[in-house]
Amino acid sequence: MVERKTGTVSVDLSIPVQADLVVLARLAAATVASRAGFGVEDIEDLRLAVEELCLSLVGAREDGRLHLNYECEGDSITVTCIYETEGVAGGARGGDADDLSLRILDALVDEHGHADRDGRPSAWLRKRRSDAAV
């Protein structure tokens, strides 16, 4: 049984935008969610959702940095991702991948969205534990 750590926890992670480092974003998500007592299914959903959140910002680009914040409060985790780049942000992957990414986020998290923060593109998601009382 996983012991649930209560209280608010905030974790920050900053990674260079490189394809083989995006795995770190989902590893951190899994760790924070596990610590908060999320079940295996919820953790797997969150891992994939965080991957898609990052991809929705950087597309196929490999420059700049992603700044992620994982905030666990009560029964939910909020992940905020800010893309810092000197170039023009965006970089959609094109084809079917962007539409598929949006469908995955819609299905796996309770809320998600995009917003600019000080001129930097950012995206966020919120996921509640599926066994949390409504």
Add this chain to the structure above:
Amino acid sequence: MDQSFKIDDEVVDGVPVVSASGEIDVATAPPLRDRLQALTTSGKSTVVVDLLGVTFLDSTALGVLVGALKRCREAGGDLPLVIDEPRILKVFEITGLTGVFPIFENVRDAVGSVK
């Protein structure tokens, strides 16, 4: 790159079968795309993709598979997938792709469907 990611090729009853294992994400999808492109551009209109060993799959991987499916169908063939892991099947379900790809639980049935 994820060290556990691996692609294998074999021919089963005359049908090319590409087997992937490990995590297919933005870092590991390109080798799978290249392998499928090599097969479809060399005249193989039908390729079975065995995902039995896959433990994680994102939208980049789905995009690679959809692209390969389009090329196969344009050539008169198909791209059957082999999936038995509910976690992986769920990704296809939530994206509506279970109605697009023929999906089988084992390689034998997938190969049999195109012979």
